[in-house]
Amino acid sequence: TGVCHRLSREETFIGLEGRALARVGDETFEVTPGSALVVPAGAEFTLGNPGEGPFKAVAVLPVGAQARVGSGEAFTPPWAA
Secondary structure (H helix, E strand, O other): OOOOEEEOOOEEEEEEEOOEEEEEOOEEEEEOOOOEEEEOOOOOEEEEOOOOOOOEEEEEOOOOOOEEOOOOOOEOOHHHO
């Protein structure tokens, strides 16, 4: 299960292997190999793996984007540094 958070910039995921479930706002989406998920800036979302096997994806997030969990302090994820 992923941690609910939001980002200052849009993030895109391209599924490569396995399966993930993403909740973006009030909607839930399945991410599978070949599918894409675009998370709008500011949207609360989680991304989790409900399966037994690994989930692999390419994540695209602009350099300098900030993440925030709840009302915590904003930080730059390592893949956006």
